[in-house]
Amino acid sequence: MSKIRFNVLTFPGSNCDHDSYWIPTIRGNNAEFIWHKDSYLKDPDVIIIPGGFSYGDYLRCGAIAKFSPIMQEVIKFANKGGLVIGICNGFQILTESGLLPGALMMNKHLQFICKHQYISVESTDTPFTNLYEKKQVIDIPIAHKEGSYYIDNEGLKSLQDNDQIVFRYCNEHGQIDLEANPNGAIDNIAGIVNQKRNVLGMMPHPERASESIVSSQDGKTLFASIEKWVKERL
Amino acid sequence: MFKAKIFVSLKQSVLDPQGQVITNALHSQGFDSVVETRVSKYFELLINTMDIEKAEEEVKNICDKVLANPNTESWKYELEGVK
Numbered sequence: 001m002s003k004i005r006f007n008v009l010t011f012p013g014s015n016c017d018h019d020s021y022w023i024p025t026i027r028g029n030n031a032e033f034i035w036h037k038d039s040y041l042k043d044p045d046v047i048i049i050p051g052g053f054s055y056g057d058y059l060r061c062g063a064i065a066k067f068s069p070i071m072q073e074v075i076k077f078a079n080k081g082g083l084v085i086g087i088c089n090g091f092q093i094l095t096e097s098g099l100l101p102g103a104l105m106m107n108k109h110l111q112f113i114c115k116h117q118y119i120s121v122e123s124t125d126t127p128f129t130n131l132y133e134k135k136q137v138i139d140i141p142i143a144h145k146e147g148s149y150y151i152d153n154e155g156l157k158s159l160q161d162n163d164q165i166v167f168r169y170c171n172e173h174g175q176i177d178l179e180a181n182p183n184g185a186i187d188n189i190a191g192i193v194n195q196k197r198n199v200l201g202m203m204p205h206p207e208r209a210s211e212s213i214v215s216s217q218d219g220k221t222l223f224a225s226i227e228k229w230v231k232e233r234l
Numbered sequence: 235m236f237k238a239k240i241f242v243s244l245k246q247s248v249l250d251p252q253g254q255v256i257t258n259a260l261h262s263q264g265f266d267s268v269v270e271t272r273v274s275k276y277f278e279l280l281i282n283t284m285d286i287e288k289a290e291e292e293v294k295n296i297c298d299k300v301l302a303n304p305n306t307e308s309w310k311y312e313l314e315g316v317k
Contacts, residue, residue, distance in 0.1 A: 103305040
């Protein structure tokens with residue numbers, strides 16, 4: 001059977017692209033880097049837009065990246081139903097590009113946070129989370145200064161009504177409250193999908209919690225979910 | 235040519251944590267009359283046209299498409315003629 005193909009974008013300032021390449025690779029998939037100036041993808045099943053500081057975060061996080069040649073191809077791929085996952089800066093790029101609603105704002109306390117964070121899996125009805133249990137509490141690291149998810153009330157209601165909130169910040173017991181919210185995100189949102197459920201954006205880094213040498217391996221299930229979903233359709 | 239002076243600000247409904255910290259700092263320095271601070275971005279663009287209507291249209295497009303994020307920010311501008 002042919003391998004699942006991951007394309008990992010690299011912008012000037014991306015710094016999680018090698019982790020995002022490494023994890024699919026050690027899991028037996030094919031992975032390719034795609035440079036931001038490229039105008040074609042390499043026949044992907046899944047695209048990862050990795051974390052980092054694309055174009056130095058100038059203007060707004062992700063604002064310049066959305067104009068890059070490769071993002072026009074990513075938008076076409078997503079609109080055809082292709083799987084896209086944006087992690088951290090990748091999530092910011094997805095909202096700036098209009099592939100996901102809302103925006104990522106500066107953390108409420110203005111500090112850069114880098115730590116392990118519990119999140120609750122709020123929806124398992126996605127290609128990215130189908131092997132988790134609903135309400136499963138997982139430990140996935142976060143590392144950001146501009147990760148406070150914001151959307152207006154109407155948009156929030158639409159996310160809630162359509163089961164688009166995939167991850168919420170919580171404590172180790174799965175309690176979702178202000179105390180467990182690291183950055184001031186509205187409704188403790190850590191990750192969402194689009195209405196068609198093929199585009200995921202999340203601030204936590206599953207690629208930093210997916211191999212045995214690191215303390216949490218809770219991100220493995222996300223990659224396993226993607227692989228299962230794609231294999232069923234190959 | 236025209237010089238466009240563009241202000242991009244967070245919408246009133248959006249929390250401005252930097253503004254809150256600045257307000258606190260101002261209070262600590264005795265500027266007690268300050269009740270709120272909103273932080274904005276300011277851009278100056280030189281637009282190479284003699285036609286003010288064209289310059290206005292260009293600036294509006296630039297604000298909508300690039301300089302501001304319509305989800306969280308609003309913008310306003312002034313145009314002044316330069317030689």
